[in-house]
Amino acid sequence: xxxxxxxxxxxxxxxxxxxxxxxxxxxxxxxxxxxxxxxxxxxxxxxxxxxxxxxxxxxxxxxxxxxxxxxxxxxxxxxxxxxxxxxxxxxxxxxxxxxxxxxxxxxxxxxxxxxxxxxxxxxxxxxxxxxxxxxxxx
Amino acid sequence: xxxxxxxxxxxxxxxxxxxxxxxxxxxxxxxxxxxxxxxxxxxxxxxxxxxxxxxxxxxxxxxxxxxxxxxxxxxxxxxxxxxxxxxxxxxxxxxxxxxxxxxxxxxxxxxxxxxxxxxxxxxxxxxxxxxxxxxxxx
Amino acid sequence: xxxxxxxxxxxxxxxxxxxxxxxxxxxxxxxxxxxxxxxxxxxxxxxxxxxxxxxxxxxxxxxxxxxxxxxxxxxxxxxx
Amino acid sequence: xxxxxxxxxxxxxxxxxxxxxxxxxxxxxxxxxxxxxxxxxxxxxxxxxxxxxxxxxxxxxxxxxxxxxxxxxxxxxxxx
Numbered sequence: 001x002x003x004x005x006x007x008x009x010x011x012x013x014x015x016x017x018x019x020x021x022x023x024x025x026x027x028x029x030x031x032x033x034x035x036x037x038x039x040x041x042x043x044x045x046x047x048x049x050x051x052x053x054x055x056x057x058x059x060x061x062x063x064x065x066x067x068x069x070x071x072x073x074x075x076x077x078x079x080x081x082x083x084x085x086x087x088x089x090x091x092x093x094x095x096x097x098x099x100x101x102x103x104x105x106x107x108x109x110x111x112x113x114x115x116x117x118x119x120x121x122x123x124x125x126x127x128x129x130x131x132x133x134x135x136x137x138x
Numbered sequence: 139x140x141x142x143x144x145x146x147x148x149x150x151x152x153x154x155x156x157x158x159x160x161x162x163x164x165x166x167x168x169x170x171x172x173x174x175x176x177x178x179x180x181x182x183x184x185x186x187x188x189x190x191x192x193x194x195x196x197x198x199x200x201x202x203x204x205x206x207x208x209x210x211x212x213x214x215x216x217x218x219x220x221x222x223x224x225x226x227x228x229x230x231x232x233x234x235x236x237x238x239x240x241x242x243x244x245x246x247x248x249x250x251x252x253x254x255x256x257x258x259x260x261x262x263x264x265x266x267x268x269x270x271x272x273x274x275x276x
Numbered sequence: 277x278x279x280x281x282x283x284x285x286x287x288x289x290x291x292x293x294x295x296x297x298x299x300x301x302x303x304x305x306x307x308x309x310x311x312x313x314x315x316x317x318x319x320x321x322x323x324x325x326x327x328x329x330x331x332x333x334x335x336x337x338x339x340x341x342x343x344x345x346x347x348x349x350x351x352x353x354x355x356x
Numbered sequence: 357x358x359x360x361x362x363x364x365x366x367x368x369x370x371x372x373x374x375x376x377x378x379x380x381x382x383x384x385x386x387x388x389x390x391x392x393x394x395x396x397x398x399x400x401x402x403x404x405x406x407x408x409x410x411x412x413x414x415x416x417x418x419x420x421x422x423x424x425x426x427x428x429x430x431x432x433x434x435x436x
Contacts, residue, residue: 012152013151013152013155013168014150014151014152017151017170021172021226023172023174023175023225023226024174025172025174026174027169027170027171027250028169028170028171028172029167029168029169029170029243029246030151030167030168030169030170031165031166031167031168031239031242031243032155032165032166032167032168033165033166033239033356034159034161034163034166036161036162036163036164037161049355050284050285051355052282052284052329052348052350054332055329055332055333055348056355058332058333080355080356087161088159088161091355091356092355092356101169101171101247101250102247104169105167105169105243105244105246105247106243108167108243109239109240109243112165112239112356115355115356116353116354116355116356117353118334118353119353119355119356120284120329120348120350120353120355121353121354121355121356122284122285122286122351122353122354122355123354123355124285133285133286133289133351133352133354134354135324135352135353135354136285136286136323136324136351136352136354137322137323137324137352138324171436187435188364188365189435190362190364190409190428190430192412193409193412193413193428194435196412196413218435218436229435229436230435230436250436253435253436254433254434254435254436255433256414256433257433257435257436258364258409258428258430258433258435259433259434259435259436260364260365260366260431260433260434260435261434261435262365271365271366271369271431271432271434272434273404273432273433273434274365274366274403274404274431274432274434275402275403275404275432276404
Protein backbone atom coordinates (compact mmCIF):
# COMPACT_ATOMS: atom_id res chain seq x y z
CA UNK A 1 0.00 0.00 0.00
CA UNK A 2 1.28 3.44 -0.93
CA UNK A 3 0.41 6.61 0.94
CA UNK A 4 1.72 9.95 -0.31
CA UNK A 5 0.80 13.26 1.26
CA UNK A 6 1.77 16.87 0.74
CA UNK A 7 0.52 18.79 3.75
CA UNK A 8 0.62 22.37 4.93
CA UNK A 9 0.01 21.35 8.53
CA UNK A 10 2.53 19.83 10.98
CA UNK A 11 3.50 16.27 10.10
CA UNK A 12 2.89 13.40 12.50
CA UNK A 13 5.44 10.60 12.60
CA UNK A 14 2.88 8.35 14.27
CA UNK A 15 0.41 8.97 11.46
CA UNK A 16 3.00 8.18 8.80
CA UNK A 17 3.94 5.01 10.69
CA UNK A 18 0.33 3.90 11.04
CA UNK A 19 0.01 3.92 7.26
CA UNK A 20 2.61 1.17 6.99
CA UNK A 21 1.88 -0.99 10.04
CA UNK A 22 1.56 -4.61 9.02
CA UNK A 23 1.66 -7.83 11.01
CA UNK A 24 3.70 -9.37 8.21
CA UNK A 25 6.47 -6.77 8.37
CA UNK A 26 9.82 -7.78 9.81
CA UNK A 27 10.57 -4.17 10.42
CA UNK A 28 9.76 -0.61 9.60
CA UNK A 29 12.42 1.97 8.88
CA UNK A 30 11.62 5.65 9.02
CA UNK A 31 13.39 8.79 8.02
CA UNK A 32 12.47 12.06 9.67
CA UNK A 33 13.89 15.26 8.24
CA UNK A 34 13.65 18.44 10.25
CA UNK A 35 14.48 21.89 8.97
CA UNK A 36 17.66 23.42 10.20
CA UNK A 37 19.74 26.46 9.61
CA UNK A 38 21.53 25.56 6.37
CA UNK A 39 23.45 28.77 6.01
CA UNK A 40 26.13 28.93 8.62
CA UNK A 41 26.63 32.14 10.46
CA UNK A 42 23.34 33.74 9.52
CA UNK A 43 20.31 33.42 11.71
CA UNK A 44 17.27 31.97 9.94
CA UNK A 45 13.95 33.55 10.90
CA UNK A 46 11.82 30.93 9.13
CA UNK A 47 11.77 28.53 6.20
CA UNK A 48 9.27 28.34 3.39
CA UNK A 49 8.60 25.21 1.36
CA UNK A 50 7.02 25.71 -2.02
CA UNK A 51 5.88 22.76 -4.12
CA UNK A 52 4.73 22.25 -7.67
CA UNK A 53 2.08 20.18 -6.00
CA UNK A 54 0.65 17.80 -8.65
CA UNK A 55 4.09 16.87 -9.95
CA UNK A 56 5.60 16.68 -6.47
CA UNK A 57 2.88 14.22 -5.50
CA UNK A 58 3.47 12.23 -8.69
CA UNK A 59 7.24 12.08 -8.18
CA UNK A 60 6.82 10.99 -4.56
CA UNK A 61 4.42 8.31 -5.76
CA UNK A 62 7.01 7.10 -8.29
CA UNK A 63 9.57 6.78 -5.51
CA UNK A 64 7.09 4.77 -3.46
CA UNK A 65 6.41 2.51 -6.43
CA UNK A 66 10.11 1.93 -7.05
CA UNK A 67 10.60 1.10 -3.38
CA UNK A 68 7.68 -1.32 -3.50
CA UNK A 69 9.05 -3.12 -6.53
CA UNK A 70 12.78 -3.05 -5.86
CA UNK A 71 12.73 -3.81 -2.14
CA UNK A 72 9.48 -5.77 -2.05
CA UNK A 73 8.11 -3.27 0.44
CA UNK A 74 4.74 -4.12 1.91
CA UNK A 75 3.87 -0.47 2.51
CA UNK A 76 5.47 2.88 1.82
CA UNK A 77 4.34 6.21 3.20
CA UNK A 78 5.87 9.57 2.22
CA UNK A 79 4.61 12.76 3.84
CA UNK A 80 6.08 16.15 2.93
CA UNK A 81 5.30 19.48 4.50
CA UNK A 82 4.75 22.73 2.60
CA UNK A 83 4.36 26.34 3.68
CA UNK A 84 6.10 28.15 6.51
CA UNK A 85 8.14 26.14 9.00
CA UNK A 86 10.15 27.05 12.06
CA UNK A 87 13.62 25.64 12.67
CA UNK A 88 13.28 22.14 14.11
CA UNK A 89 9.89 21.39 12.55
CA UNK A 90 9.47 18.20 10.53
CA UNK A 91 9.72 18.72 6.76
CA UNK A 92 9.48 15.10 5.65
CA UNK A 93 8.65 11.67 7.03
CA UNK A 94 9.21 8.47 5.11
CA UNK A 95 8.16 5.07 6.44
CA UNK A 96 8.90 1.76 4.75
CA UNK A 97 7.73 -1.64 5.98
CA UNK A 98 9.38 -4.70 4.48
CA UNK A 99 9.35 -8.42 5.29
CA UNK A 100 13.11 -8.26 6.07
CA UNK A 101 14.43 -5.33 8.03
CA UNK A 102 17.68 -4.71 6.13
CA UNK A 103 15.64 -3.94 3.01
CA UNK A 104 13.64 -1.34 4.94
CA UNK A 105 16.74 0.72 5.71
CA UNK A 106 18.06 0.54 2.15
CA UNK A 107 14.67 1.43 0.71
CA UNK A 108 14.22 4.34 3.09
CA UNK A 109 17.68 5.70 2.27
CA UNK A 110 16.92 5.40 -1.44
CA UNK A 111 13.60 7.18 -0.97
CA UNK A 112 15.01 10.24 0.78
CA UNK A 113 18.01 10.45 -1.57
CA UNK A 114 15.74 10.32 -4.62
CA UNK A 115 13.20 12.72 -3.14
CA UNK A 116 15.94 15.30 -2.69
CA UNK A 117 16.87 14.95 -6.37
CA UNK A 118 13.58 14.64 -8.17
CA UNK A 119 10.64 16.02 -6.24
CA UNK A 120 9.80 19.60 -7.27
CA UNK A 121 9.80 21.23 -3.85
CA UNK A 122 11.87 24.29 -3.00
CA UNK A 123 13.09 25.53 0.34
CA UNK A 124 13.69 29.19 1.02
CA UNK A 125 15.58 30.38 4.06
CA UNK A 126 14.41 33.75 5.30
CA UNK A 127 16.93 35.81 7.28
CA UNK A 128 16.61 39.09 9.11
CA UNK A 129 18.20 40.80 6.12
CA UNK A 130 17.31 38.73 3.08
CA UNK A 131 16.42 35.31 1.77
CA UNK A 132 18.02 32.41 -0.08
CA UNK A 133 16.62 29.56 -2.16
CA UNK A 134 18.53 26.60 -0.76
CA UNK A 135 20.84 24.75 -3.19
CA UNK A 136 19.89 26.95 -6.14
CA UNK A 137 23.46 27.82 -6.98
CA UNK A 138 26.45 25.49 -7.29
CA UNK B 139 22.70 12.30 24.27
CA UNK B 140 21.77 8.71 24.98
CA UNK B 141 18.32 7.64 26.11
CA UNK B 142 17.67 3.98 26.91
CA UNK B 143 14.39 2.70 28.26
CA UNK B 144 12.94 -0.68 29.11
CA UNK B 145 9.21 -0.19 29.54
CA UNK B 146 6.25 -2.40 30.34
CA UNK B 147 3.80 0.12 28.84
CA UNK B 148 3.11 0.74 25.13
CA UNK B 149 6.00 2.45 23.34
CA UNK B 150 5.57 5.81 21.66
CA UNK B 151 7.49 6.45 18.46
CA UNK B 152 6.99 10.19 18.91
CA UNK B 153 8.48 10.04 22.39
CA UNK B 154 11.53 8.11 21.16
CA UNK B 155 11.93 10.61 18.33
CA UNK B 156 11.68 13.59 20.66
CA UNK B 157 14.66 12.29 22.60
CA UNK B 158 16.87 12.71 19.53
CA UNK B 159 15.50 15.87 17.93
CA UNK B 160 18.30 18.31 17.21
CA UNK B 161 18.53 21.36 14.99
CA UNK B 162 22.00 20.24 13.98
CA UNK B 163 20.87 16.84 12.69
CA UNK B 164 20.85 16.23 8.96
CA UNK B 165 18.43 13.45 9.48
CA UNK B 166 16.97 10.99 11.91
CA UNK B 167 16.54 7.33 11.09
CA UNK B 168 14.22 5.17 13.11
CA UNK B 169 13.55 1.49 13.35
CA UNK B 170 10.22 0.28 14.65
CA UNK B 171 9.80 -3.41 15.36
CA UNK B 172 6.34 -4.79 15.91
CA UNK B 173 5.57 -8.26 17.15
CA UNK B 174 4.25 -10.67 14.62
CA UNK B 175 3.34 -14.29 14.39
CA UNK B 176 6.78 -15.90 14.01
CA UNK B 177 5.62 -19.46 13.85
CA UNK B 178 3.85 -20.10 10.61
CA UNK B 179 0.63 -21.97 10.64
CA UNK B 180 -0.06 -21.66 14.35
CA UNK B 181 -2.16 -18.88 15.72
CA UNK B 182 -0.44 -16.80 18.40
CA UNK B 183 -2.65 -15.69 21.28
CA UNK B 184 -0.09 -13.29 22.76
CA UNK B 185 3.62 -12.66 23.15
CA UNK B 186 5.59 -12.21 26.32
CA UNK B 187 8.87 -10.35 26.54
CA UNK B 188 11.05 -11.15 29.51
CA UNK B 189 14.22 -9.18 30.21
CA UNK B 190 17.18 -9.56 32.51
CA UNK B 191 16.57 -5.88 33.11
CA UNK B 192 19.79 -4.39 34.50
CA UNK B 193 21.95 -6.16 31.94
CA UNK B 194 19.49 -5.51 29.10
CA UNK B 195 19.65 -1.81 29.90
CA UNK B 196 23.45 -1.96 30.08
CA UNK B 197 23.77 -3.78 26.73
CA UNK B 198 21.39 -1.31 25.05
CA UNK B 199 23.46 1.51 26.48
CA UNK B 200 26.62 -0.07 25.04
CA UNK B 201 24.98 -0.18 21.61
CA UNK B 202 24.03 3.48 21.91
CA UNK B 203 27.60 4.34 22.91
CA UNK B 204 29.05 2.44 19.95
CA UNK B 205 26.63 4.21 17.61
CA UNK B 206 27.59 7.56 19.08
CA UNK B 207 31.29 6.91 18.60
CA UNK B 208 31.33 5.03 15.32
CA UNK B 209 28.75 7.07 13.41
CA UNK B 210 29.25 10.35 15.24
CA UNK B 211 25.60 10.29 16.24
CA UNK B 212 24.31 13.38 17.99
CA UNK B 213 21.64 11.45 19.85
CA UNK B 214 20.56 7.84 20.17
CA UNK B 215 17.38 6.59 21.77
CA UNK B 216 16.54 2.91 22.28
CA UNK B 217 13.23 1.91 23.84
CA UNK B 218 12.29 -1.73 24.38
CA UNK B 219 9.01 -3.09 25.61
CA UNK B 220 8.62 -5.90 28.14
CA UNK B 221 5.64 -7.87 29.40
CA UNK B 222 2.63 -9.08 27.47
CA UNK B 223 2.08 -7.79 23.91
CA UNK B 224 -0.58 -8.39 21.32
CA UNK B 225 0.32 -9.06 17.69
CA UNK B 226 1.07 -5.76 15.96
CA UNK B 227 2.20 -3.92 19.10
CA UNK B 228 5.55 -2.17 19.09
CA UNK B 229 8.35 -4.15 20.74
CA UNK B 230 11.25 -1.83 20.01
CA UNK B 231 11.93 1.69 18.74
CA UNK B 232 15.39 2.94 17.87
CA UNK B 233 16.04 6.53 16.81
CA UNK B 234 19.41 7.87 15.67
CA UNK B 235 20.13 11.47 14.74
CA UNK B 236 23.34 12.18 12.85
CA UNK B 237 24.78 15.21 11.07
CA UNK B 238 24.68 13.29 7.75
CA UNK B 239 21.67 11.17 6.98
CA UNK B 240 23.40 8.14 5.43
CA UNK B 241 25.14 7.52 8.74
CA UNK B 242 21.78 7.52 10.52
CA UNK B 243 20.51 4.57 8.48
CA UNK B 244 23.72 2.57 8.92
CA UNK B 245 23.82 3.28 12.63
CA UNK B 246 20.17 2.35 13.09
CA UNK B 247 20.64 -0.92 11.18
CA UNK B 248 23.69 -1.72 13.31
CA UNK B 249 21.75 -0.96 16.50
CA UNK B 250 18.84 -3.30 15.78
CA UNK B 251 21.14 -6.07 14.46
CA UNK B 252 23.29 -5.87 17.58
CA UNK B 253 20.31 -5.60 19.93
CA UNK B 254 18.96 -8.87 18.54
CA UNK B 255 22.30 -10.56 19.27
CA UNK B 256 23.38 -9.20 22.60
CA UNK B 257 20.53 -7.79 24.66
CA UNK B 258 19.21 -10.32 27.20
CA UNK B 259 15.53 -10.17 26.33
CA UNK B 260 13.46 -13.21 25.47
CA UNK B 261 10.28 -13.50 23.50
CA UNK B 262 7.76 -16.26 24.13
CA UNK B 263 4.95 -17.00 21.73
CA UNK B 264 1.86 -18.31 23.45
CA UNK B 265 -0.49 -20.43 21.33
CA UNK B 266 -3.88 -21.92 22.06
CA UNK B 267 -2.15 -25.23 22.75
CA UNK B 268 1.31 -24.43 24.01
CA UNK B 269 4.16 -21.95 23.99
CA UNK B 270 7.57 -21.48 22.39
CA UNK B 271 10.62 -19.43 23.31
CA UNK B 272 11.49 -17.79 20.00
CA UNK B 273 14.87 -18.71 18.47
CA UNK B 274 15.84 -20.92 21.41
CA UNK B 275 16.64 -23.91 19.23
CA UNK B 276 18.70 -24.01 16.03
CA UNK C 277 4.37 29.00 -31.31
CA UNK C 278 3.12 30.19 -27.94
CA UNK C 279 4.09 28.42 -24.74
CA UNK C 280 2.74 29.03 -21.28
CA UNK C 281 5.75 29.17 -18.93
CA UNK C 282 5.26 28.54 -15.23
CA UNK C 283 8.06 29.29 -12.81
CA UNK C 284 8.66 28.11 -9.23
CA UNK C 285 11.19 29.03 -6.59
CA UNK C 286 14.22 30.98 -7.71
CA UNK C 287 13.11 30.55 -11.34
CA UNK C 288 10.11 32.76 -10.57
CA UNK C 289 12.41 35.38 -9.03
CA UNK C 290 14.65 35.36 -12.12
CA UNK C 291 11.79 35.20 -14.59
CA UNK C 292 9.87 37.93 -12.77
CA UNK C 293 6.59 36.09 -13.25
CA UNK C 294 4.95 32.93 -12.00
CA UNK C 295 3.20 32.51 -15.36
CA UNK C 296 3.87 34.11 -18.70
CA UNK C 297 3.28 33.44 -22.39
CA UNK C 298 6.55 32.86 -24.25
CA UNK C 299 7.14 32.62 -28.00
CA UNK C 300 9.33 30.00 -29.64
CA UNK C 301 9.69 28.78 -33.23
CA UNK C 302 7.45 25.89 -34.13
CA UNK C 303 8.94 22.47 -33.45
CA UNK C 304 11.66 23.72 -31.14
CA UNK C 305 12.88 21.55 -28.28
CA UNK C 306 13.44 21.93 -24.56
CA UNK C 307 17.14 22.63 -25.32
CA UNK C 308 16.14 25.56 -27.51
CA UNK C 309 13.73 26.92 -24.93
CA UNK C 310 16.52 26.72 -22.35
CA UNK C 311 18.87 28.57 -24.71
CA UNK C 312 16.28 31.29 -25.39
CA UNK C 313 15.57 31.72 -21.69
CA UNK C 314 19.26 31.99 -20.79
CA UNK C 315 19.80 34.61 -23.51
CA UNK C 316 16.96 36.69 -22.15
CA UNK C 317 17.64 35.98 -18.45
CA UNK C 318 21.36 35.19 -18.02
CA UNK C 319 20.76 34.44 -14.33
CA UNK C 320 19.31 31.05 -15.32
CA UNK C 321 22.78 29.99 -16.44
CA UNK C 322 24.12 30.43 -12.92
CA UNK C 323 21.79 27.86 -11.37
CA UNK C 324 23.10 24.47 -10.28
CA UNK C 325 20.60 22.88 -12.65
CA UNK C 326 17.66 23.84 -14.83
CA UNK C 327 15.03 21.32 -15.82
CA UNK C 328 11.67 21.55 -17.54
CA UNK C 329 8.41 19.68 -17.10
CA UNK C 330 5.48 19.25 -19.46
CA UNK C 331 2.42 17.30 -18.40
CA UNK C 332 3.86 16.91 -14.86
CA UNK C 333 6.88 14.98 -16.17
CA UNK C 334 10.50 16.00 -16.56
CA UNK C 335 11.33 16.36 -20.26
CA UNK C 336 14.78 15.82 -21.72
CA UNK C 337 16.63 18.35 -23.90
CA UNK C 338 15.47 16.72 -27.12
CA UNK C 339 11.76 16.80 -26.21
CA UNK C 340 9.86 18.68 -28.91
CA UNK C 341 7.54 21.33 -27.58
CA UNK C 342 4.09 21.92 -29.04
CA UNK C 343 1.83 24.91 -29.46
CA UNK C 344 0.20 25.93 -26.16
CA UNK C 345 2.33 23.58 -24.07
CA UNK C 346 2.36 24.46 -20.41
CA UNK C 347 6.06 24.28 -19.54
CA UNK C 348 7.15 24.38 -15.93
CA UNK C 349 10.64 25.75 -15.25
CA UNK C 350 12.23 23.64 -12.51
CA UNK C 351 15.25 25.15 -10.77
CA UNK C 352 17.34 23.01 -8.35
CA UNK C 353 14.97 21.29 -5.95
CA UNK C 354 15.58 21.37 -2.20
CA UNK C 355 12.84 19.35 -0.57
CA UNK C 356 13.32 16.82 2.19
CA UNK D 357 32.39 -23.50 45.83
CA UNK D 358 28.80 -22.36 45.85
CA UNK D 359 27.38 -20.37 42.95
CA UNK D 360 24.01 -18.72 42.76
CA UNK D 361 22.54 -19.58 39.36
CA UNK D 362 19.83 -17.41 37.86
CA UNK D 363 17.93 -18.58 34.82
CA UNK D 364 15.81 -16.66 32.31
CA UNK D 365 13.58 -17.72 29.45
CA UNK D 366 13.89 -21.29 28.26
CA UNK D 367 16.88 -21.75 30.59
CA UNK D 368 14.49 -21.37 33.51
CA UNK D 369 12.14 -23.96 32.02
CA UNK D 370 15.03 -26.42 31.56
CA UNK D 371 16.63 -25.65 34.92
CA UNK D 372 13.30 -25.84 36.70
CA UNK D 373 14.18 -22.84 38.85
CA UNK D 374 14.69 -19.12 38.40
CA UNK D 375 17.35 -19.16 41.14
CA UNK D 376 19.25 -22.02 42.68
CA UNK D 377 22.49 -22.64 44.49
CA UNK D 378 24.88 -24.80 42.46
CA UNK D 379 28.14 -26.43 43.52
CA UNK D 380 31.31 -26.40 41.45
CA UNK D 381 34.95 -27.11 42.28
CA UNK D 382 36.93 -24.12 43.38
CA UNK D 383 38.57 -22.19 40.55
CA UNK D 384 36.46 -23.73 37.79
CA UNK D 385 35.58 -21.73 34.72
CA UNK D 386 32.45 -20.85 32.78
CA UNK D 387 33.29 -23.73 30.40
CA UNK D 388 33.24 -26.15 33.30
CA UNK D 389 29.99 -24.78 34.65
CA UNK D 390 28.48 -25.21 31.19
CA UNK D 391 29.71 -28.78 31.04
CA UNK D 392 28.32 -29.57 34.49
CA UNK D 393 24.96 -28.03 33.59
CA UNK D 394 24.70 -29.95 30.33
CA UNK D 395 25.51 -33.22 32.10
CA UNK D 396 22.76 -32.63 34.61
CA UNK D 397 20.28 -31.03 32.16
CA UNK D 398 21.00 -32.37 28.64
CA UNK D 399 18.35 -30.05 27.22
CA UNK D 400 20.83 -27.16 27.51
CA UNK D 401 22.92 -28.80 24.78
CA UNK D 402 20.06 -28.50 22.31
CA UNK D 403 19.87 -24.71 22.52
CA UNK D 404 21.14 -22.55 19.66
CA UNK D 405 23.53 -20.90 22.13
CA UNK D 406 24.26 -20.80 25.83
CA UNK D 407 26.01 -17.86 27.42
CA UNK D 408 26.72 -16.82 30.97
CA UNK D 409 26.88 -13.47 32.69
CA UNK D 410 28.53 -12.42 35.93
CA UNK D 411 28.23 -8.86 37.19
CA UNK D 412 25.87 -8.01 34.30
CA UNK D 413 28.53 -8.81 31.69
CA UNK D 414 28.86 -11.75 29.33
CA UNK D 415 31.78 -13.93 30.42
CA UNK D 416 33.85 -16.05 28.08
CA UNK D 417 34.48 -19.78 28.52
CA UNK D 418 37.82 -19.21 30.25
CA UNK D 419 36.41 -16.81 32.87
CA UNK D 420 37.22 -18.19 36.32
CA UNK D 421 34.26 -18.29 38.67
CA UNK D 422 34.52 -17.34 42.32
CA UNK D 423 32.79 -18.40 45.49
CA UNK D 424 29.28 -16.92 45.75
CA UNK D 425 29.27 -15.61 42.20
CA UNK D 426 25.83 -14.85 40.90
CA UNK D 427 25.85 -16.44 37.46
CA UNK D 428 23.05 -15.72 35.03
CA UNK D 429 22.32 -18.40 32.43
CA UNK D 430 21.56 -16.68 29.13
CA UNK D 431 19.82 -18.79 26.50
CA UNK D 432 19.42 -17.48 22.90
CA UNK D 433 18.06 -13.95 23.12
CA UNK D 434 15.10 -12.89 20.98
CA UNK D 435 14.43 -9.24 21.69
CA UNK D 436 13.71 -6.61 19.11
